[in-house]
Amino acid sequence: xxxxxxxxxxxxLGGNALLRRGQNGTFxxxxxxxxxxxxxxxxxxxxxxxxxxxxxxxxxxxATILRHDAGFRVYGVPPFPMDVCGAETQGFIGYMIxxxxxxxxxxxxxxxxxxxxxxxxxxDKNDPDFSNPSKPVGAFxxxxxxxxxxxxxxxxxxxxxKARGGWRRVVPSPDxxxxxxxxxxxxxxxxxxxxxxSGGGGIPVIEENSEMRGVEAVIDKDLAGERLATSLGASKFxxxxxxxxxxxxxxxxxxxxxxxxxxxxxKKLYDEGHFPPGSMGPKVKAAIRFIESGxxxxxxxxxxxxxxxxxxxxxxxxxx
Ligand code: ADP
Ligand code: MG
Numbered sequence: 001x002x003x004x005x006x007x008x009x010x011x012x013l014g015g016n017a018l019l020r021r022g023q024n025g026t027f028x029x030x031x032x033x034x035x036x037x038x039x040x041x042x043x044x045x046x047x048x049x050x051x052x053x054x055x056x057x058x059x060x061x062x063a064t065i066l067r068h069d070a071g072f073r074v075y076g077v078p079p080f081p082m083d084v085c086g087a088e089t090q091g092f093i094g095y096m097i098x099x100x101x102x103x104x105x106x107x108x109x110x111x112x113x114x115x116x117x118x119x120x121x122x123x124d125k126n127d128p129d130f131s132n133p134s135k136p137v138g139a140f141x142x143x144x145x146x147x148x149x150x151x152x153x154x155x156x157x158x159x160x161x162k163a164r165g166g167w168r169r170v171v172p173s174p175d176x177x178x179x180x181x182x183x184x185x186x187x188x189x190x191x192x193x194x195x196x197x198s199g200g201g202g203i204p205v206i207e208e209n210s211e212m213r214g215v216e217a218v219i220d221k222d223l224a225g226e227r228l229a230t231s232l233g234a235s236k237f238x239x240x241x242x243x244x245x246x247x248x249x250x251x252x253x254x255x256x257x258x259x260x261x262x263x264x265x266x267k268k269l270y271d272e273g274h275f276p277p278g279s280m281g282p283k284v285k286a287a288i289r290f291i292e293s294g295x296x297x298x299x300x301x302x303x304x305x306x307x308x309x310x311x312x313x314x315x316x317x318x319x320x
Contacts, residue, residue: 010053013303014242034097087203115188117197132172263320
């Protein structure tokens, strides 16, 4: 492992950094949210922290897939595979952060380059998730529409969502192994650049016959963020989301927030099932891995509490 860097923190931005509940997803809405997010990140930079950034892309890649789908149905423009859609979202989300963060920093008299790296993340082609895909993506279809798509893509797997009334494609969500672009990311971070990478969990690629190939899958952004934080030798890995920390009995009246917890204790709670797979589960798993790989502290906090969280006054702190 790399020598740990005291002032280097890796920030994982959750869905609310880009899009708020109830918003439509216009570019203007997203850019406005990113501007607010960048004010918070700029505070950290002003306080002397070095940071590397990663972010989610769930709603964004969902919209990109729909655009490809509609473009094909209306204009016959050939749709792109999922790995390419993931790359598209890394590009446009990175652009928004680059623009908003450099503007915010310049306003504060700080001249820093912010650079996005289109990042591939290697996954194991034998990952169990490939034989049992579970992550729903894209539009809801009627059974008839689904059968039509199956004629073009017999390899697609659909699952019925009875509650929301329709069939949806499901793709695997394999465990991230390592970031292909890591040496470049490290060199840029060391040189003082603010780097945005492994967006949306990265573009999933597998190694086959000494070649890399993109696959139809998605990677959890918190688990990929941990690989980034650990490989950079960051002292802190901070997962920012829309809840003020980790709770036990989250959906019961007995709910209780955890302020500080040792990794061993958190592992027990994880095994007891306090953290669901689609939301808090991967964050907790990523935090545990970060500490077990030598990190000093993982923090799970509300985006707006970042400065208080890094001072130990907000969020949940996971320590050794
Ligand atoms: P993000 O987009 O930031 O990754 P998610 O929606 O995936 O956010 O995960 C955050 C959500 O996890 C919170 O809004 C909260 O409702 C939910 N959650 C589920 N279980 C817990 C728990 N035990 N403690 C805290 N939050 C939890
Ligand atoms: Mg979310």
